[in-house]
Amino acid sequence: MTPWQLRDWRSMALASALVLTALALVVPRVTVQRTVYNVMAFVDITGSMKVRDMGSAEAPVERLEAAKAVLQRLVGDLPCKSRLGLGLFTERRGFVLFNPIEVCENFAPIEQSIANIDWRMGWEGDSMVAKGLHHAIAETALVDADIIFLTEGQEAPPLPPGGALPEFDGERGKVKGLIAGVGGQAKVPIPRFDGEGHETGAYAEQDVVQENRTGAPPPDAEQRPGYHPKWAPFGSDPPTGDEHLSSVRTAHLSALAAQTGLAYAGLQEEPDLLGAVMRAAHPHQTSVAVDVRPYPASLALLALLGVYAAPLAARALAKISHHKTGQRS
Amino acid sequence: MTALALSHPAVALLLPLALLPLLRTSATPQAYPSLEPLGGDPLSAVFSWLLRLAGTVAIAALILGIGGLHLKGQTITKTGEGAHIVLLIDRSSSMDNNFAGRAPAGGEESKSAAARRLIKDFILAREHDLVGVAAFSTSPMHVLPLTDHKPALLAAVDAMDRPGLAFTNVGRGLALSLDIHERDTSAAARAILLVSDGAAVIDRKVQETLRAAFAKRKMNLYWLFLRTAGTRGISEAPPEGEPDTPQAFPERHLDLFFKTLGTNYKAFEAENSAAVAEAIAEISKLERNPITYVENTPRSDLTGYAYGLALLCMLLLALAKAAEVRIPRGSPA
Numbered sequence: 228m229t230p231w232q233l234r235d236w237r238s239m240a241l242a243s244a245l246v247l248t249a250l251a252l253v254v255p256r257v258t259v260q261r262t263v264y265n266v267m268a269f270v271d272i273t274g275s276m277k278v279r280d281m282g283s284a285e286a287p288v289e290r291l292e293a294a295k296a297v298l299q300r301l302v303g304d305l306p307c308k309s310r311l312g313l314g315l316f317t318e319r320r321g322f323v324l325f326n327p328i329e330v331c332e333n334f335a336p337i338e339q340s341i342a343n344i345d346w347r348m349g350w351e352g353d354s355m356v357a358k359g360l361h362h363a364i365a366e367t368a369l370v371d372a373d374i375i376f377l378t379e380g381q382e383a384p385p386l387p388p389g390g391a392l393p394e395f396d397g398e399r400g401k402v403k404g405l406i407a408g409v410g411g412q413a414k415v416p417i418p419r420f421d422g423e424g425h426e427t428g429a430y431a432e433q434d435v436v437q438e439n440r441t442g443a444p445p446p447d448a449e450q451r452p453g454y455h456p457k458w459a460p461f462g463s464d465p466p467t468g469d470e471h472l473s474s475v476r477t478a479h480l481s482a483l484a485a486q487t488g489l490a491y492a493g494l495q496e497e498p499d500l501l502g503a504v505m506r507a508a509h510p511h512q513t514s515v516a517v518d519v520r521p522y523p524a525s526l527a528l529l530a531l532l533g534v535y536a537a538p539l540a541a542r543a544l545a546k547i548s549h550h551k552t553g554q555r556s
Numbered sequence: 557m558t559a560l561a562l563s564h565p566a567v568a569l570l571l572p573l574a575l576l577p578l579l580r581t582s583a584t585p586q587a588y589p590s591l592e593p594l595g596g597d598p599l600s601a602v603f604s605w606l607l608r609l610a611g612t613v614a615i616a617a618l619i620l621g622i623g624g625l626h627l628k629g630q631t632i633t634k635t636g637e638g639a640h641i642v643l644l645i646d647r648s649s650s651m652d653n654n655f656a657g658r659a660p661a662g663g664e665e666s667k668s669a670a671a672r673r674l675i676k677d678f679i680l681a682r683e684h685d686l687v688g689v690a691a692f693s694t695s696p697m698h699v700l701p702l703t704d705h706k707p708a709l710l711a712a713v714d715a716m717d718r719p720g721l722a723f724t725n726v727g728r729g730l731a732l733s734l735d736i737h738e739r740d741t742s743a744a745a746r747a748i749l750l751v752s753d754g755a756a757v758i759d760r761k762v763q764e765t766l767r768a769a770f771a772k773r774k775m776n777l778y779w780l781f782l783r784t785a786g787t788r789g790i791s792e793a794p795p796e797g798e799p800d801t802p803q804a805f806p807e808r809h810l811d812l813f814f815k816t817l818g819t820n821y822k823a824f825e826a827e828n829s830a831a832v833a834e835a836i837a838e839i840s841k842l843e844r845n846p847i848t849y850v851e852n853t854p855r856s857d858l859t860g861y862a863y864g865l866a867l868l869c870m871l872l873l874a875l876a877k878a879a880e881v882r883i884p885r886g887s888p889a
Contacts, residue, residue, distance in 0.1 A: 229883040325689075328711045536576060
């Protein structure tokens, strides 16, 4: 049995493959609108970022290294024509290394610059996260970008009793973006380093400021041993607490995010920041030229393959039907 | 060296489909009496295989076209004039003042803004240089490795007039600059351009490290000193009766230290932006060493050719198709 009906079908297929290929040769590049982002990433380089509690339990990764890896991945994931700048945070301020630059063209220098971030670049041991965030937002507003602030969120020294956030005097929502919480939920000791950079154990309870005694004492201070309203408003015992242990302070960072109009993302749960950036940052439209030639060419390929594959398919079909009729008789 | 590549390598997995025409012909099978007794016809055999080959080539070319066939961009090593330069930028807060030592008023340029503008011009004008950027203030900060990506360099220089930190730690900044040079293994001429408006005492220990590092590698050192008008210059000796200590005259002692390094060292004192421009022009003139640099040629797209070839083969197939004779089926013999 010869499938005569295929003859016209085949000529048609070949003709359409021909036309589609010719079309692929002449179609111009099409400009489409693409959503891109313009962000400044600030990396916390304070001592608590040296804690190794990211990654899995079997292969723990240092927080700073994890944050850097996440940023490097983001640089690769951001759509081309997006821009990214880099800054550091310690003490109470952000420090801009470079303003936002296009991520695809400058991939290599950005990636190496991120790789070279080191806690030794830090200029001060303090880690006033709220003030640092506010300052970083102001710096980001200067270059008209959105912010990614990567930190574990531990205030050192701690906030005054009551935990009221320092006032934010920026315009809420002008700079959008997110705070990325780095670190695990469990409280772990913070490693300590000597002047030469060698690890020498961990911080003990009395090594760090446990309580902020610069403002008014907490309302329950009268209950404390040795309390005297003038001479010992915080009581006479040295403050105790667990400020020498570190975990990602999700509640504090979420409160900061709410105060400044940013979003919050926990890196341990969401190591891919692109989704978070797409949800939180201002989308910018830019036009890019797209090569659409593969579309007609793919159709041409299908048609051409059909010319050759159809007889095979037809034969297979014929076999099946023949088999069936054979069974029936 | 030429290298072909696909933008989407996974598409190459479809290439076996190009073998299909070798198994099947595009001609419509028709019932005709046996030609066996006539024997082989070489011309027909050639035509038959030619058509199959055309089909194979057409399919393969289409697949390669869809995969984005291109000639890889190449790096050509050329020789030109230039150097590998690490910019060591002072980011201490005094850089935010103008040359008169005040916060800049309307229309005035702060020291760092003036330096920034001129350094950006310098970077743009130096075609073949690789430039790295380090910043220092209270601590040294690695900003960019040696790179020829001008937009990145300009963005790093742009950040220099952001509000800075408190102190000036030149020694560790220099150590970092040497470190950036150390990572680059090429034989290019090297220079460090220190841009600062002040100096500080360098620790004895750090001094020794720096001396050893500078002795190890030939390196030109330029100090662009943005002097506040009316303050003492680098080379001015202290007045009679005042103790000549590094603490009291850090600039003078930093200059003296640099002179003992045994390296090509030149200090430029600039009290205004015109002097900065002059200094940068002179550095630009000095740093003209033969240098090998790589030039990247863009990749060239070959998809058009692939589609063209496919079209040609398909035309051949279509011609064969048009010449096909249809034998009426079931006609009485």
